[in-house]
Every structure is written in C-alpha cells, then in structure tokens.
Amino acid sequence: SPRTKDHLVSFGERMSVRIMAAHLRENWNVQAQYFDAFELGLTTNSEFGNAEILEESYENVKRAVLSIDENVIPIVTGFIAKDREGNITTLGRGGSDLTASTIGAALGVSEVQVWKDVDGILSTDPRVVKNAVQVPVVTFEEASEMAYFGAKVLHPIAMQPAMKCNIPVRVKNSYNPTHPGTRIIGKRETNKDKPVTAISLKRGVTLIDIVSTRMLGAYGFLAEVFKVFAQYQISVDMIASSEVSVSVTLDVASLDEKNRNQKCSVLERALSEIAFVKFAHKKAIISIVTSIPRSSWVLANAMSALEEAHIDVEMISQGASKYNI
Numbered sequence: 001s002p003r004t005k006d007h008l009v010s011f012g013e014r015m016s017v018r019i020m021a022a023h024l025r026e027n028w029n030v031q032a033q034y035f036d037a038f039e040l041g042l043t044t045n046s047e048f049g050n051a052e053i054l055e056e057s058y059e060n061v062k063r064a065v066l067s068i069d070e071n072v073i074p075i076v077t078g079f080i081a082k083d084r085e086g087n088i089t090t091l092g093r094g095g096s097d098l099t100a101s102t103i104g105a106a107l108g109v110s111e112v113q114v115w116k117d118v119d120g121i122l123s124t125d126p127r128v129v130k131n132a133v134q135v136p137v138v139t140f141e142e143a144s145e146m147a148y149f150g151a152k153v154l155h156p157i158a159m160q161p162a163m164k165c166n167i168p169v170r171v172k173n174s175y176n177p178t179h180p181g182t183r184i185i186g187k188r189e190t191n192k193d194k195p196v197t198a199i200s201l202k203r204g205v206t207l208i209d210i211v212s213t214r215m216l217g218a219y220g221f222l223a224e225v226f227k228v229f230a231q232y233q234i235s236v237d238m239i240a241s242s243e244v245s246v247s248v249t250l251d252v253a254s255l256d257e258k259n260r261n262q263k264c265s266v267l268e269r270a271l272s273e274i275a276f277v278k279f280a281h282k283k284a285i286i287s288i289v290t291s292i293p294r295s296s297w298v299l300a301n302a303m304s305a306l307e308e309a310h311i312d313v314e315m316i317s318q319g320a321s322k323y324n325i
Helices: 002-028 056-066 095-107 140-148 156-164 221-231 257-272 292-308
Strands: 032-035 073-076 080-083 088-090 112-116 137-139 169-173 182-185 196-212 236-241 245-251 275-290
Touching: 002 032, 002 073, 002 080, 002 088, 056 095, 095 112, 095 156, 137 140, 140 156, 140 182, 140 196, 140 275, 196 257, 221 236, 221 245, 221 257, 257 275, 275 292
Parallel strands: 032 073, 112 169, 137 182
Antiparallel strands: 080 088, 169 182, 196 245, 196 275, 236 245
C-alpha cells in the first residue's frame, strides 16, 4: 500500500542522518546529533507519496529546534514526516529541499541553502546548449516558472515556505563549494540589456486541441472540459483558450508508453462527448523567462528566430505571472 511504501522508503533517509552524525562526531570532533524530522514536529496530511506539510509544523519545529543545546549541530532527515495519526509520510519530488525551506521559514533564518551538483541555476540546459551560463540572481517567480517548465534544479514547491516568509534561497554546488551559486529572492532589478533570464525546455509533451460542438456563446464549456481532467486526475501544463476552443498541454513524459496511451485514450473518449478533440504527441515546450517590460520585444525576436529555423509554433501562452512566455 502507499502507506507501507512510505514507511519502507523512509529508512534510507533515517539511516543517512545517523551515519552523517556519527561521522561528524568520530572523524571531525563535531558535536552533531541526528533527528528524524517528525521528532521535531514536521507534520503532514495523509496523502502518502506526496504529502503536504501542515501549518502547525512551523510552530512545532521552531519550538523543538530552539530547545536543542546551542552547541549541538542537528542533522535532520529531509523528505519524510508523519501525519496526525503517527504514520510516516513522504513529501514527493523536492521533499528534502522542502524540509530545509520549512525549517528555515520556521526559524526565520537569513538564508536557506540547498546543495546540488551544479553551480546554481543555469541560463538553459547545458546538455542542449554547451555555453550555458550561471544566473547569479533570480526571483522566486522566475525560478518557479523555470522549474515548472523543465529546469530541474529546484522544485517550485520546495521554495514556497521561504517565499512566503521572504527568506532568500541560495543554490550551491557540493562539488564546487567556493562558487557563490544562484540567489533566489523576492524582487530584483531587471537588466534592460539582457531581458531574458533563462530558457527552459520540456520534451515529451502531449498537445490537445478541444473545439466545442456547441453554438457560439454557450456557457459552461471550459467548466465541463476541466471537470474531465479533474475526474481522471490529469494536470495541465499550459492553456490557451477562446470562446469555443481550448488548447492544453499535458506532461506525460514520465509515464511509460502503455500508461500514457491508456490515459490519453480514456481522456479522448470523455472529451469527445462534449467537443471535437485532436491529440498531438512528442511535442516540446520552450519556455522563455523574461522581464515583464520587455516581454513584447522578446516575443517578437523569439518568433523571428523560430521562423528562420523553419520551426512552426503550434501554441503560445503567457502565464499569469507574466514572467514566462
């Protein structure tokens, strides 16, 4: 069961902190002590595999951490917690970073650091563009947009506690500790000469065009469309809509081919009852994270570049944050 799976996968994290604390004590003469996060009061709902941290955790964690001897360095598990019934839960993707961000927010620290294997956030995927450069400073909104659409350095959910408390997050490189990394903050000055912060890429996307079979002006069409997505627990990446049609993209790349085909078939049957539906698979989303005042200029230049490369744009959308095209 999902509950049993969460209990089993928690042992790796719990063993790691015990080993790390012992190593620091024995080999570095550091007064370290291990803690399971739930011992410090980290509490979630009971959605095993992707649990959400409850608001009560912040006060619990603050009280527990401040009661620890100030000479002790706590080594705390990431990724795991307990629900109110005492069952072990896991936080899903980005769970360890989320734990760090939550503890930092609870304590009101000056900065939260997360350590990765790259020099912070890069301007694009270095596997695609060899001369990608490190971005020294981004806003929480920019970092979230980049993460949602392909940049996998930091999950958007992991930043939320720090963002809520306006605590900067710094992404550092474990293999290059002297590098300053990327600082993620609430607001920053935009560079007029370099309006594009980063470009991210998400492959394996499915595009769906949904055209209403009703008369023009009939209400409730979008409500019915998204009721179908909710019924089958399918999330949407991008959306572009008009009065009688809507285009959406789905992130199904993580599914194997059999599950992907099954989900798409079920979705197509359900949507066909209310609309004409057309599926297009193996598409890619190119996401341009830019400053708001120059977004029109950036879009015009992006379209020109795509035209020169003979690449057709099948859908375009700008998010509510306006940072992302």
